[in-house]
Amino acid sequence: MTLSLEQIEVKNINGVSAQKQAELHAFGVSTVKDLLEYYPFRYEDYxxxxxxxxxxxxxxTVEAKVIGIPVLxxxxGKSRLSCKLVAEPFMxxxxxxxxxxxxxxxxxxxxxxxxxxxxxxxxQISVSDHEFPDRGEGKTGTLQPVYSVGGKITQSWIRKIIKQALEQYGELIPEILPHVILRKYxxxxxxxxxxxxxQPEDSREGQQGRRRMVYEELFMFQLKMQAFRVLNRGRQDGVxxxxxxxxxxxxxxxLPFELTDAQKHVELEILHDMRSPYNMNRLLQGDVGSGKTVLAAIALYATVRSGFQGALMVPTEILSEQHMRSLTRMFEPFGITVGLLTGSVNGRKRKDxxxxxxxxxxxxxxxTHALIQEDVFFRELGLVVTDEQHRFGVNQRGVLRRKGYNPDVLTMTATPIPRTLAISVFGDMDVSTLSERPKGRVPISTYWVKPDLMERVLKFISREIDLGRQAYLICPLIEESEKLDVQNAIDLHIQMSQAFPAYKVGLLHGRMTSAEKDEMMRAFYSNELQLLVSTTVVEVGVDVPNASLMIIMDADRFGLSQLHQLRGRVGRGEHASYxxxxxxxxxxIGRERMSAMTDTDDGFEISRRDLELRGPGDFFGTKQSGLPEFRLADMTADFEVLEQARDDVAELLRDSAFWTSPDYTPLRQYLQSQQIFQGELID
Structure with missing residues (x-):
């Protein structure tokens, strides 16, 4: 039986030693398939x-002749070598x-x-590379791929090994796309x-190769998402x-306020899903402070009134306590009981x-994730709500879902994504969008200042705290770094403690334990601390209505969406916020980010500009968000291809031949490998 490329380890390629195999593993390359799909991110033009x-x-790149005497x-410990050359008509x-x-x-x-x-x-030319034609060296006249490498893996070595892999195993590369698609495009x-x-012969050929593989990546992604929906649409075994x-x-x-029109519309979408016999799998996205939690409360109320239980999973203990308090206030008049289960709940209290x-x-x-421990059982779980879903792994969300029998699922995120992109990306989920701000929410005034105006910033902090308010001060690093000349939290905390001896100044960063972080946020929440110096761990955190000032140091080091999330930590109360x-x-890019932040506080506009500036990988923080990490495709630059692939997949799945014809066997095998036929929800 012939092995497939994903079954052949890289050590089988001539020239890959055990040490090199270990180094390739560090890049996520274990098999020949991994190596052949380890694409270059650009080309050197020789x-x-x-x-x-x-x-x-x-x-x-120029062909020249030596006409001078080289001078060293x-x-x-360094050297500089200069020599006169001529490349007609230039000397x-x-x-x-x-x-x-x-x-x-x-x-x-x-x-x-x-x-x-x-x-x-x-x-003058500062030489980065050279070769002598009389030696028969081979880069001249070519486009050379440039890969992401490091350690002892060099560009020349990985080029050589990929070339060797293509010679040894190129014939085993299978065709996946059906003939109808290959002909169409x-x-x-x-x-x-x-x-x-x-190994492109020229840039046009390279573009043609990339065009085909970008489409394939997006096509296979859409196939997985849409096939899941087709196969499970008819399963009427939801709650x-x-x-x-x-x-x-x-x-x-x-409720002490009126719902916005956007909230009323989304409420109807959620309730329609919950009343149907199909599984709800809905993403609720909205800007910071757009009122997602209220809609989660309505859904939880509906599930209890239907005779089921509801679960709300959030990333931090202090956030879960905040949600518990607000839900208890809402539900107490209706006799609905709300419990809190976090890592801090233990002993007799936990057993009860x-x-x-x-x-x-x-x-x-x-x-928190304490909800998914083995000894947690529900009488009848009807609805699972996950807040800030990207903070949880795919497996964690799946475990909570399996504590009920096909409960409805509502996922919330405060990272707004343009709706058309969201629909194409979250192909297995229905997407609801809150684009309207609740009435009465005070806009946040945003200013961009240069570091030499820091004295004025300190006076601003002092003014707000003297008025009884509180302030955040955010910086990118925990400790001093030789590589980056940016403010760090530990130094900044010392400086602020000295600058404001009459105030209590706290420090919050990612190396603290969860208990230490929660304790610090509790102290800030209760106004025991007036100024909190922090890294971005407060980006998704507890509401502190009394906090009216957010200072972000080295703000150009942050992505636009991250800056907007940080800004959303203030403006939660009745006070004017900044x-x-x-x-x-x-x-x-840094200047454009600053301009965008001062131009608008609309999260959807911010996300659109962030996508333009950074692309979706950085924007979504792909590794933690559960979004697809494509090897070649870019969901912004290739969005038209994504939509085309989506439409092609939809048409293909409507054709009964897809499920029987040999032409589609590779696609059906792919779906089998992704366990789509088992009916597991995709995250």
Whole structure:
């Protein structure tokens, strides 16, 4: 039986030693399939061009002839080698740094091909690479792939090993896309496309290879999502909630505020899902403070009134305590009991709570990942709500879901995503969007200041605290770093404690234990601390209505969406609130981020601009969000391809031939490997 590429380990490739195999494992490369799909992120262009066609600062490759005597200068342990070359009609100086050995090779009249940065003003090229044609070296005239490497894995080694892998195993690369798709878009075969991405003859061929593989990535992603929905749409084994409109209206009228039009619309979507016999799997996304929690409360009320229990899982203890208090206030008049289960609940108290939960004496339980421990049982779990779902792993969310028999699932996130992108990305979920701000919420004034105005910022902090308010001061690092010249939390805490001896100043960062973080946030919440110096661990955290000032140091180091999340920590109460961005951005992106933050406080507009500036990988924080991590595709740049793949998959799944024809066997096998036929919810 012939092994597939995912079954062949990289050690089987000629030239891969046990040590190199271990180093490749560190890059997530274990099999030949992994290696062949370890694509370059750019190419070095070694195709010679005329200096007359090049602009100042361009990276160029030129064929030249040695006409001068090489001059070597040494300073300290470093060296600089200069030599006059001619590439008609230009005479110029080529400079090598710390490569003194090249001097012996630069003999008069010898041809050399050099690559480097063209300094037009000085008629000089700073050489990054060179080769001598009389040696038969092979980069000249080619596009060379550049991979993400490190440690003892060099560019030249990984290029050589990928070339070797293609020679040894290229014939085993299977075709996945059906003929109908290949014909429709005139795609090159998969084997050639992968080889072309690694070894393009020219840029056009490389683009054709990338075009095909980008489509394939997005097509397979959409296939997984949509097939799940098709296979489970007919399964009427979800929880059916029977609550009537009058009962829900009674609860909504008891709230101390009126729902916005957006909230009313989403409420209807959620209740419609809950009353159907199908599993609800809905994503509720909304800007910071848009009123997602109220909708979760309505859904939990509906589940209890239908005779079921509800669970709300949140990432931190202090946030779970806050939710528990607010839900208790809302539900107490209706005789609904709310329990709290976190790591701090232990001993007799925990045993009593677990017994009450199992007997159905607790209607709703709020908690952290403590909810998914083995000894937690429900009498009849009807609804699972997850707040800030990206803080939990896929497995954690799945465990909570399995504590009931196909309960409805409502997932909430405060990272707004443009709706069309959300629908394409979360193909297995229905998406509800809260784009309207609740009435009466005070807008947050945002200012951008340079670091030399820090004295004025300190006076601003002092003014707010003297008025009885509190302030956050955020910085990117915990401790001093030699690599980055940015403020760090520990130094800043010392400085602020000295600057404000009359105030209590707290310190919060990611290396503290959960208990220490919770204790610090509790002290800040109760106004025992007036100023909290913190890293981004407060990005998703507890509401402190009395906090009116958010200062963010080195603000250009943060992504736009992260800045917006941090800004959303203030403006939670009745007081006028402010966000001050302290930054002197060196990059255009940094300046654009500062401008965007001062231009708008609309989270959806912020997310749109963040996607434009950074792309979705950084924007979503893909590794922790559960969003797909594509090897080639970019959900922003390739969004039209994503939509096309979505439509093609939808059309394919409507065709009965998909489920029987041999042409679609590879796709059905892929779905089998993804356990789509088992009916497990995809996260």
């Amino acid at each position: 195709r010679p061009r005329s200096l007359s066609e090049s602009k100042h600062g361009d990276k160029v 200068q040494r300073f300290g 110029f100086t080529a400079t090598w740094f710390n490569r003194h050995y090249v001097r012996e090779q630069l003999t008069a009249g010898r041809a050399v091909v050099i690559t480097g940065k063209w300094d037009q003003k000085r008629s 005139d795609f090159m075969p998969r084997k050639r496309a992968i080889a072309t991405i690694h 059916v909630h029977t609550v009537d409109n009058a009962t829900v209206r009674q609860f909504v009228r008891s 709570l677990l017994a009450s939960l199992q007997m159905g004496m607790i209607d709703i339980v709020v908690g 966000c001050v961005l302290v930054a002197d951005p060196k990059s255009e």
